[in-house]
Amino acid sequence: MPDRSPVPPAPVVLKGGKLLTITHGVIPNGVLVMHGGKITAVGVAGSVNIPANARVIDVTGMTVYPGLIDSETHLGLIEIEADDATNDLIESSDNIMPHMHVYDAFHAESELIPVTRANGVTNAIVAPASRDTIPGQDLLIQLDGRSAPEMILTRDIAMPLNFTGEQRRNASFEKAKYPQTRMGVVAQLRQAFLDTQEYSRKWHEYEKKSATDKEKDGPPKRDLKLEALAPYLEGTRPIVLAAHEPSDVETIVALANEFKLRFVLNHVTRSQKLMDRIAELKVPVIVGPIYELPKDDQRYDAVYRLPAELHKRGVKIAFASYEAHNSRNLPYAAGYAVAFGLPYDEALKAVTLNAAEIWGVDKQLGSLDAGKTANIVVASGDPLDVKTDVKRVFIQGREIPLDNRQTHLRDQYSR
Amino acid sequence: MVRSSLSRAALAIAALLLSCAAFAQQPVVQQTAQPATPTSEFVLRNATLLTSTHGRIERGSIHVKDGKIAAFGTTVNAPAGVPVIDIAGKFVTAGIIDSHSHMALSDDVNEATSPIVPHMRMEDAFVYTDKAIYRALAAGVTSAMLLHGSADMIGGQSVVIKNKFGLSKEKMLFPGAPASIKFASGENPKRVFGSREQLPSTRMGNFAVQRQALQEAREYMREWDDYTAKAKKGDKDAKQPKRDLKLEALADVLRGKFLVHIHCYRADEFLTELQMAKEFGYKVRAFHHALEAYKVADELEKEGVGIDTFADWWGYKYEAWDAIPWNAVMSMRKGVRVAIKSDSDDYIRRLNQEAAKTMRYGGATEQEALQMITLNAAWIMGVEDRVGSIDVGKDADLVLWSDYPLSTYAVADKVWIDGQLWFDRSLPGYGMPNYKEGL
Numbered sequence: 001m002p003d004r005s006p007v008p009p010a011p012v013v014l015k016g017g018k019l020l021t022i023t024h025g026v027i028p029n030g031v032l033v034m035h036g037g038k039i040t041a042v043g044v045a046g047s048v049n050i051p052a053n054a055r056v057i058d059v060t061g062m063t064v065y066p067g068l069i070d071s072e073t074h075l076g077l078i079e080i081e082a083d084d085a086t087n088d089l090i091e092s093s094d095n096i097m098p099h100m101h102v103y104d105a106f107h108a109e110s111e112l113i114p115v116t117r118a119n120g121v122t123n124a125i126v127a128p129a130s131r132d133t134i135p136g137q138d139l140l141i142q143l144d145g146r147s148a149p150e151m152i153l154t155r156d157i158a159m160p161l162n163f164t165g166e167q168r169r170n171a172s173f174e175k176a177k178y179p180q181t182r183m184g185v186v187a188q189l190r191q192a193f194l195d196t197q198e199y200s201r202k203w204h205e206y207e208k209k210s211a212t213d214k215e216k217d218g219p220p221k222r223d224l225k226l227e228a229l230a231p232y233l234e235g236t237r238p239i240v241l242a243a244h245e246p247s248d249v250e251t252i253v254a255l256a257n258e259f260k261l262r263f264v265l266n267h268v269t270r271s272q273k274l275m276d277r278i279a280e281l282k283v284p285v286i287v288g289p290i291y292e293l294p295k296d297d298q299r300y301d302a303v304y305r306l307p308a309e310l311h312k313r314g315v316k317i318a319f320a321s322y323e324a325h326n327s328r329n330l331p332y333a334a335g336y337a338v339a340f341g342l343p344y345d346e347a348l349k350a351v352t353l354n355a356a357e358i359w360g361v362d363k364q365l366g367s368l369d370a371g372k373t374a375n376i377v378v379a380s381g382d383p384l385d386v387k388t389d390v391k392r393v394f395i396q397g398r399e400i401p402l403d404n405r406q407t408h409l410r411d412q413y414s415r
Numbered sequence: 416m417v418r419s420s421l422s423r424a425a426l427a428i429a430a431l432l433l434s435c436a437a438f439a440q441q442p443v444v445q446q447t448a449q450p451a452t453p454t455s456e457f458v459l460r461n462a463t464l465l466t467s468t469h470g471r472i473e474r475g476s477i478h479v480k481d482g483k484i485a486a487f488g489t490t491v492n493a494p495a496g497v498p499v500i501d502i503a504g505k506f507v508t509a510g511i512i513d514s515h516s517h518m519a520l521s522d523d524v525n526e527a528t529s530p531i532v533p534h535m536r537m538e539d540a541f542v543y544t545d546k547a548i549y550r551a552l553a554a555g556v557t558s559a560m561l562l563h564g565s566a567d568m569i570g571g572q573s574v575v576i577k578n579k580f581g582l583s584k585e586k587m588l589f590p591g592a593p594a595s596i597k598f599a600s601g602e603n604p605k606r607v608f609g610s611r612e613q614l615p616s617t618r619m620g621n622f623a624v625q626r627q628a629l630q631e632a633r634e635y636m637r638e639w640d641d642y643t644a645k646a647k648k649g650d651k652d653a654k655q656p657k658r659d660l661k662l663e664a665l666a667d668v669l670r671g672k673f674l675v676h677i678h679c680y681r682a683d684e685f686l687t688e689l690q691m692a693k694e695f696g697y698k699v700r701a702f703h704h705a706l707e708a709y710k711v712a713d714e715l716e717k718e719g720v721g722i723d724t725f726a727d728w729w730g731y732k733y734e735a736w737d738a739i740p741w742n743a744v745m746s747m748r749k750g751v752r753v754a755i756k757s758d759s760d761d762y763i764r765r766l767n768q769e770a771a772k773t774m775r776y777g778g779a780t781e782q783e784a785l786q787m788i789t790l791n792a793a794w795i796m797g798v799e800d801r802v803g804s805i806d807v808g809k810d811a812d813l814v815l816w817s818d819y820p821l822s823t824y825a826v827a828d829k830v831w832i833d834g835q836l837w838f839d840r841s842l843p844g845y846g847m848p849n850y851k852e853g854l
Contacts, residue, residue: 082602082732112730291761296546299845300553300764301826325730332768335823385823386771406729406739413709414745 016060034374067122067375069355072320100136114404242266279313288320308341335384462502467804510557510812515756518547527566533664535571565599599678632665706738712749744777
């Protein structure tokens with residue numbers, strides 16, 4: 001980890017930049033004040049009071065925007081993909097693993113994190129890989145901190161539920177294990193949900209009884225798996241439902257509704273025919289994988305157009321990289337969706353405010369507004385264009401060094 | 416099929432090693448395409464030309480005739496009766512070229528049953544009906560080199576195609592493209608054979624296998640040369656050696672009949688490979704992937720070896736751990752010829768964005784960035800005198816872009832190959848003027 005200064009005691013002011021506020025438009029010649037880790041003022045030059053003791057940074061000609069939020073990554077779970085020793089992506093001994101907590105594996109010192117934040121990604125959801133139906137629970141991080149606890153913003157913020165076909169244990173007919181089919185996957189899930197409801201009922205009963213002091217049998221045996229599932233069946237936290245094909249989306253949404261789950265959708269890359277139906281669900285969609293290849297009978301841009309199609313129908317979207325090493329390229333997926341019809345402002349929202357709203361942290365993240373955490377990016381231009389160079393990154397008001405393993409190698413061999 | 420969540424990195428390894436299994440072929444659909452007449456002639460007007468060789472020309476025109484660029488510049492006269500297409504200030508580049516692809520090879524990328532299989536010809540595996548070609552075409556890619564994978568030390572012979580999706584196999588082959596062959600070293604051959612407890616399982620084994628094969632090829636070549644010389648002299652006792660396809664291909668490497676492409680990541684391995692090439696007297700055209708080229712760029716420049724690399728992929732395996740996005744430009748500044756390639760059915764669809772990253776990482780100029788996916792890629796494949804730039808006499812392989820091509824926002828609006836309109840985004844369906852599915 002590079003040396004990191006504490007939250008600066010004096011205010012920091014970014015002056016003269018083009019502010020992409022997300023919530024109240026673009027301010028061409030703006031001033032942004034950060035203090036105590038938060039944004040304290042945002043406005044047009046002249047309208048914002050610059051504190052006398054402030055460190056003022058002239059960012060004339062630069063574009064200033066809120067730190068980008070990647071709505072699904074594997075940051076901190078993997079270092080070198082082909083090296084199993086560095087890989088904590090997924091516990092695949094069973095399909096239903098809600099008691100796997102990403103925070104137990106999250107590797108704060110991963111070399112990937114400084115590389116990623118150097119391109120303006122300041123926050124990310126960290127999810128396990130998708131081989132299991134329920135691979136564990138996600139983490140929300142900020143991409144700076146001395147240790148995992150400093151980087152972790154919310155533990156168990158959501159739970160992925162994958163129904164893409166990949167979860168079937170059907171490597172070969174001879175070696176197949178339950179669940180070998182989609183039917184099996186759903187049956188296994190439904191059983192787990194019923195078991196959870198039963199488990200919760202027992203515990204509620206016990207708690208009710210013990211409150212009146214009449215409990216004699218002692219508490220039910222704790223089951224970490226069912227305990228982990230319980231908040232999701234009670235709807236207190238969101239489930240991230242991943243499916244591609246229309247039939248899979250229909251099946252898994254039906255199951256989610258059967259158990260009254262609170263959910264957001266993920267992927268839906270093959271569900272061009274379901275756009276209206278998805279819009280009716282009134283749930284957000286994580287649309288990252290626009291690079292998914294269309295089916296052979298589809299036009300080349302069938303997947304590229306999905307974000308625009310969803311937005312047109314009023315669906316709230318957020319982008320994800322679904323990546324670790326290439327999480328830094330998150331904004332380009334949003335930009336490419338613009339090339340295929342998504343309005344620019346929506347694309348920008350989909351990597352900032354929309355993501356913050358979906359993850360329930362929009363009071364802290366996602367826009368340039370006073371009171372929010374000072375996660376700020378200063379760049380040479382349009383955040384969604386590949387040519388744009390990120391010049392400064394602030395996380396919680398701290399200016400983060402942009403050097404990393406890659407810049408060190410560059411500098412070493414440039415001498 | 417569904418991609419894993421680590422799709423791109425996984426795809427890299429899949430493409431390198433196991434072929435693009437994730438994109439296995441759907442059943443082949445009958446297809447027909449009627450190319451426009453080869454004599455079609457037209458003038459593009461009022462375009463911003465990014466030429467790859469002469470910089471940018473504002474309000475430029477291109478006169479296309481007989482499949483070639485007949486004239487271009489600011490003062491091009493349209494002959495009477497020749498249709499004029501007004502581009503309204505949009506951008507035109509030469510067709511994008513992918514000098515490292517495994518598309519349209521179905522699952523037949525690696526004959527990984529022996530580390531030395533130079534007699535495998537990708538042309539024999541080329542699935543010309545693969546929709547990956549269409550999707551690449553729709554992204555402005557007009558030519559590609561399809562290579563053997565990297566499971567083997569000496570893999571197979573490449574096929575170079577024009578992306579005239581819908582035509583027959585023969586008509587898609589790039590006419591006159593020189594023969595290319597692919598070598599590989601490092602982790603992939605180590606893993607493939609090592610996991611079977613076969614040779615090679617180390618880099619020592621890698622190069623021992625390669626050296627042994629080249630040694631045998633040298634002897635085979637001598638036998639044949641002796642025989643040919645004797646036969647020429649009319650020596651009745653000259654006995655014709657037995658033909659061996661494998662050694663014949665390797666002998667052709669030694670005779671300089673192939674452009675030699677080497678999949679190789681690590682700096683030390685470039686130098687080992689170059690030493691091997693010296694020892695056996697062949698020349699290396701390009702190192703592919705070459706993620707550590709920046710460490711030994713001077714040496715590569717001295718040997719005239721190009722690199723065919725990624726813009727910013729890294730970390731998918733140990734030998735990709737020192738990859739940096741400045742590799743392309745740092746190597747280029749030392750005089751190395753650099754191309755950016757896809758190695759992926761996905762990334763082939765946005766090579767323009769990948770090239771644009773070199774403008775950000777290291778400050779490539781517009782033309783330098785564009786050359787990495789046009790002229791330099793053409794050079795890697797040995798067709799730089801035919802394609803890769805907007806120049807008089809070159810094939811009229813052209814792309815009209817909706818926006819500045821070296822950006823996130825550009826989409827190919829129209830694509831011409833050999834002067835024929837092969838893709839037009841404004842058309843319904845696949846956007847191909849003469850392609851229909853089914854007969």
